[in-house]
Amino acid sequence: MLVRESMDGAPVDEAKQKQALKRGALVGALVVLLAVGIAYRVIHGRQPQTGIEHGNAAPGFKLPRYNGGTVSLGELRGKVVMLNFWATWCVPCAAEMPLLTRLARDYESKGFVFLAVNEDEPRTAREQVDVFVAQVAPDLGKSVVFADEPTTLNYAVEDLPTTYLIGRDGSILESHTGYRPESLLRREVESALGK
Numbered sequence: 001m002l003v004r005e006s007m008d009g010a011p012v013d014e015a016k017q018k019q020a021l022k023r024g025a026l027v028g029a030l031v032v033l034l035a036v037g038i039a040y041r042v043i044h045g046r047q048p049q050t051g052i053e054h055g056n057a058a059p060g061f062k063l064p065r066y067n068g069g070t071v072s073l074g075e076l077r078g079k080v081v082m083l084n085f086w087a088t089w090c091v092p093c094a095a096e097m098p099l100l101t102r103l104a105r106d107y108e109s110k111g112f113v114f115l116a117v118n119e120d121e122p123r124t125a126r127e128q129v130d131v132f133v134a135q136v137a138p139d140l141g142k143s144v145v146f147a148d149e150p151t152t153l154n155y156a157v158e159d160l161p162t163t164y165l166i167g168r169d170g171s172i173l174e175s176h177t178g179y180r181p182e183s184l185l186r187r188e189v190e191s192a193l194g195k
């Protein structure tokens with residue numbers, strides 16, 4: 001009896017079986033990836049609202065300032081406020097901080113307030129911010145405030161940097177996570193100041 005062999009020397013029927021198994025494994029992997037993607041979209045699409053969506057009133061806070069004293073959202077009513085949750089160890093935070101301090105300087109006279117809400121470990125935060133201000137952003141000191149747990153929870157901060165733009169009436173105008181280009185931030189601030 002003559003047995004045909006595939007190119008690798010295996011009998012033809014065995015080669016077909018191996019190929020079918022490989023195809024089946026590939027199809028199975030694709031199905032699993034598709035299911036994971038669908039599950040991700042469903043979970044993220046059904047997350048409960050946090051109360052900090054655009055147009056809602058921004059949660060109040062009273063936070064200690066780096067240079068002494070405190071600041072509250074209530075006392076900033078009538079101004080456009082940018083809250084930027086950050087940490088000294090966060091690379092995208094460090095990259096955007098010089099441009100955020102530039103925005104603060106450029107728009108402060110028009111009613112803009114920038115608050116850099118530091119999320120470093122409370123026991124070492126002051127020392128970490130001292131080093132950061134000295135080495136990375138000398139103009140940042142007047143804008144730094146220290147986060148507390150209620151504020152972090154109220155603003156649903158999970159990733160750094162997280163930024164909120166709050167309108168003169170205390171409502172949330174914009175929010176985003178991650179680094180944003182200066183041109184986009186300027187447009188958002190100018191739009192908020194024009195309202």
